[in-house]
Structures are given as structure tokens and as C-alpha cells.
Amino acid sequence: MTAEREAEFDFTHPFYQTGLAIGVPREDSAGILRxxxxxxxxxxxxxxxxxxxxxxxxxxxxxxxxxxxxxxxxxxxxxxxxxxxxxxxxxxxxxxxxxxxxxxxxxxxxxxxxxxxxxxxxxxxxxxxxxxxxxxxxxxxQINGPRDLPGLRVATVADTASAQYLTEQRIEQARYPDLPTAMRAVADGAADAVVYDQPLLQYRNRELGERRLDILRNTFAEQLYAFALPAGSELRGPLAQEVLRVTESAEWQSLMDAYLGHR
The missing domain is CATH 1.10.287.70 (Helix Hairpins)
Known part of the structure; x- marks a missing residue:
């Protein structure tokens, strides 16, 4: 959910609050080799x-x-x-x-x-x-947050909120066509870190297997996820109620863990 998108769409109640996060090489693959x-x-x-x-x-x-x-x-x-x-x-x-x-x-x-x-x-x-x-x-x-990114090789995905954030912060970036490619660049040593939406980093990280990254817990440039509907859509009310019902249920956390894993 952004102000620019709200001008074009109607959003339901947010179902997930997150932000940008940083993925770095796993510590167990560094050490002596580094x-x-x-x-x-x-x-x-x-x-x-x-x-x-x-x-x-x-x-x-x-x-x-x-x-x-x-x-x-x-x-x-x-x-x-x-x-x-x-x-x-x-x-x-x-x-x-x-x-x-x-x-x-x-x-x-x-x-x-x-x-x-x-x-x-x-x-x-x-x-x-x-x-x-x-x-x-x-x-x-030793990357603990966005303040440690200047001067490093930072990977991200072109034409996204993460690329815009890095540009605004004047952080040098290498833009990749998709998230898995950017994450593999970090795993291969072609980049020092990857910046992207935290839940998507978590989800794609599970697909990397032994090459998976460490996703830092702290987020920045906070974001809200919601369903976008045509302006004036009659579905906004029913969908908003359903979002609240699901997110308030006991199964919601289990559902997130199933898709995103435990950090």
C-alpha cells in the first residue's frame, strides 16, 4: 500500500505489516573461506x-x-x-x-x-x-542494518520499492531482473547483500537450499500489504471483513510459518 497506488486503486484492510530487509551470506559459509x-x-x-x-x-x-x-x-x-x-x-x-x-x-x-x-x-x-x-x-x-550498506555491493530488483529506496539513500546497487537471481548473486559472492521485501526474501530463501542466505530480522522502510481493488469496488467491504477474520484467527501465524518459515 502506497499513497501513489491508493490514488488509482482501493485497498482492503492490510493483512500483513512488513518492510524492506537485508539478506547476507550465511555465517557458516564465511569464516576461514572469507x-x-x-x-x-x-x-x-x-x-x-x-x-x-x-x-x-x-x-x-x-x-x-x-x-x-x-x-x-x-x-x-x-x-x-x-x-x-x-x-x-x-x-x-x-x-x-x-x-x-x-x-x-x-x-x-x-x-x-x-x-x-x-x-x-x-x-x-x-x-x-x-x-x-x-x-x-x-x-x-558485518551488516546489521541499512546504515552498513554504503560502500558495499548491494543487489536488488529493478523497478521496485527496494531499488527506489536504495536510490534515495544514494546506495550503489546492482539491479537484477528478479529476486532469485539477486539472491544467488549474494550466495555466489558477486554481491555483499540483497535488499528486498522481507516476506518475499524469506519465501524465496527456502528455495535456495544449501545456498540460502541469512535474512536480518530488523526491517526498515515499513510497508503494508493489502488487496488492491478497482476504485469503488463493492467487494472492498466483504474482503476487508474477511481479512480481519483471518488475521485475527489462531491459524494465521501457522499459515505464515508454512509459507515464510521461522526466522
């Missing part, structure tokens, strides 16, 4: 690759200055020498410092001194990157 997904993101993998190249560059530089005067530790073939230097750069950066390899030349020790201090910064930056990736991933799924 964290792994964050660590396997392109941004994080790029950071790891960059760190590996930096270790290789520092190791190669040390190998160039140590390979002749320190052949016992960094000698052998270029692959062996650079491999040993790469190992030294890694354990030095992480402040583990096994002591199995150490530069002996002045240039090598200067490189080691600079790398020790740089390693402290590198470890701190890398730790911060891991923490940020995991935190952002978890925060993106």
Missing part, C-alpha cells in the same frame, strides 16, 4: 610478489659483493649463491637471524646494516597489510 579469499585477493598477492622481488634484489646485491671473498656462504653457482643470499635477506628482514650466513666484506656489512633497519619497516608494513586485508573482509560482512 579470510582466505581476502589473502588471495589481487592486491594482497601483488604485495607479496613485490616483497619477493625486493628480497631477491637485496639478496642479489649482497651476492655480488660477497661471492668472491665469502664463497663458503655465498659461493657456488649463481643460482646457489643468489638462493643463499635470498635466504639471508628473508631471515634478516624478519629479525629471525639464524646466524648461519653473514657478510664479511665492508660493502656487504653496510648492505646488511641498511637492510636490518629497512626490514623493521618492511615487517611492520607487511603485518599491517595482512591485518587490513582480514579486517576489511570481515567488516564488509
Amino acid at each position: 579470510s582466505l579469499g581476502a589473502l588471495l585477493s589481487w592486491q594482497f598477492l601483488s604485495l607479496v610478489a613485490g616483497l619477493g622481488l625486493l628480497l631477491l634484489a637485496v639478496g642479489s646485491l649482497l651476492w655480488l659483493v660477497e661471492r668472491r671473498r665469502n664463497a663458503e656462504q655465498f659461493g657456488g653457482s649463481p643460482a646457489q649463491g643468489i638462493g643463499a643470499s635470498f635466504w639471508w635477506a628473508a631471515v634478516t628482514m624478519t629479525t629471525v637471524g639464524y646466524g648461519d650466513k653473514a657478510p664479511v666484506t665492508l660493502a656487504g656489512r653496510l648492505i646488511a646494516l641498511v637492510w636490518m633497519f629497512a626490514g623493521l619497516i618492511m615487517v611492520a608494513s607487511f603485518t599491517a597489510a595482512i591485518t587490513s586485508a582480514l579486517t576489511v573482509s570481515n567488516l564488509q560482512r
